[in-house]
Amino acid sequence: MFDYLIVGAGFAGAVLAERLAKKSNKKVLIIDKRKHIGGNAYDYYNESGILIHKYGPHIFHTNSPKVFAYLSEFTLWRPYEHKVLASVRNKLLPIPINLNTVNGLYGHNFDSAQLAAYFDQIKEPIETIRTSEDVVLSQVGRDLYETFFRGYTRKQWGMDPSELDKMVTSRIPTRTDCDDRYFTDTFQYMPLHGYTRMFENMLDHPNIHIALNTSYTEIKKYVGFKNLIFTGPVDEYFDYCYGHLPYRSLQFVHKTVDQPQFQSVAVVNYPNDQDYTRITEYKHLTGQEHAKTSITYEYPSWNGDPYYPVPKLENAALYQQYKLLTETLPNVHFVGRLGTYRYYNMDQVVAQALTLYDKLSGKKSVNEVL
Ligand code: FAD
Structure with missing residues (x-):
């Protein structure tokens, strides 16, 4: 019998697993249907030994000292300003x-x-x-x-x-000076050894059990748990009873080229003439030195993993119907980008998860406004 079953090992799930296990001594099972932890922030060394982001470039930036201090417990950082x-x-x-x-x-x-x-x-x-x-x-x-x-x-x-x-x-400012930084947040860093290493450090605790390649529908029949934290799509949890919430997806085409640099900055956008939206070159983000370089092309699509809640009024209204349902389940908590159908950055998800932890543990909310 676990105190908590946590569905999804991305930022939302990992923060809650870490806090509940370490600070509240709860026994936690965290599962993910993917074969890795880290959710969409997962990174790994590819066949050429270059650190890449499986689900496209993830750049950490925040104005929240609290979120930055919390994550700093699990990683060293590399200063990086995105261009x-x-x-x-x-x-x-x-x-x-x-x-x-x-x-x-x-x-x-x-x-x-x-x-x-x-x-x-x-x-x-x-x-x-x-x-x-x-x-x-x-x-x-x-x-x-x-x-x-x-x-x-x-x-x-x-x-x-x-x-x-x-x-x-x-989300995108217009400037009259020459500032070419994509973000202006106080804290702009990349995890020095990558996101996956940071997640491994978060989840490394005797109270935390991890099951990968495991979906909620499979495991719920076999394990006992007192509380559930769900970070997958909220409409999926309720069997799409009010219909599907739309999510935009992406197809990623990863390539390694035999040259030390492909482009002068981490991301080049292609607004008009190509089918892909952008090309990312990871070595700019990670600072890794290597004779080759790895890049990713992104092709948006309606098919595939749900990445982006689509910000439209009618979708927000549909989500509100699901939200009312979530409020009828006292021992089930929905959090994260998919669980609350919000176009959140990583730092906002961390803040949201820390706030939920405070609520679960009876503490005053961090009341973080990001
Ligand atoms: P996720 O990371 O999506 O984790 C949810 C996990 O739940 C997934 O691993 C999924 O497999 C699992 N899951 C779902 N349903 C089930 C189920 N039924 N059973 C078992 N497991 C399940 N944010 C930034 O701050 N900076 C960036 O530069 C940035 N770039 C981005 C680029 C792209 C292409 C995308 C898609 C997102 C980007 N983001 C960025 C946003 C960032 O990815 C999210 O804020 C963050 O990863 C959300 O964490 P999460 O835990 O809510 O969700």
Whole structure:
């Protein structure tokens, strides 16, 4: 008999397993239907000995000292500030849009004040910002929107930005200076020895038992548990009784090429002309030195593992129906990106899991707002 069965060994499941086992002395069984721990953050050394991310690039960034301090118990870090270029009109230009993006695209020689004035001139007045299209048009106008955002978003989400909630493009700032960092968070690091090593350290405790290649539907018949923490898709748990929540998926094509470097930054976006959205080169993220280099192409799709909850009003409404059901089950807790149908980053999932732990252990909530 376990105190807790935890379904899913990604960030949500691993944080709760660690806290419950170590701090509350609970006996925990954590399972995953995949053959590895780490969820979507799983990384591994490929056949050439290069550390790659199986499910696409995962860059850790947070403004939360609490989340950073917590994860620092399980890993050393490597400072890393993420840089992205977009391949448009035969040029590689910084994204998020900044001074060099605009000057490079149009051949201008603006300074920051001139660029701010230019944005004022080209941005479209939109009274109420509702969609992802509204966000960008109201900041940088139509040509920059169509060049950098429309095609990328259509590929990534399988729908036009005008159909998507504003939160998708609101995540990407517009800058008038030359700051070319993708994120501006206080803490920007990669786990020095990789994510999987960090998860191994989290789960290394005598109270934690791990079963991989194991799905919830299989194991629930055979093990006894007092409480359940479910980090898989919430609609799957309830047998899709209200219908399927849509999730966007990705197909990853991993390649190793016989040259030390493939591109000048970790990620190059391809907004317009290719079927893939971006190419990632991992050595930029990990700092690994190797004569070869490994890259990944991402092809968005509706088939495959559920990666991204799709931010649309009607999906949020459908999720609310499932959420009401979750509230009828006192010993079952839903957490994580799939369990709560939220487009969360890793740090937000860690904060959410720590908050749930506080609730389960009767402590005051960390009340982390990220
Ligand atoms: P997951 O990592 O999805 O873990 C859930 C686990 O549950 C999975 O391993 C799954 O196999 C298992 N599971 C599901 N159902 C069952 C079942 N029925 N039985 C058994 N096991 C089950 N975040 C960032 O902060 N920075 C980034 O750069 C970043 N990049 C990303 C890139 C991509 C391509 C994707 C898809 C996501 C990215 N994220 C990034 C988000 C990040 O992956 C998530 O925030 C985080 O991994 C969510 O953790 P989780 O535990 O909620 O879910």
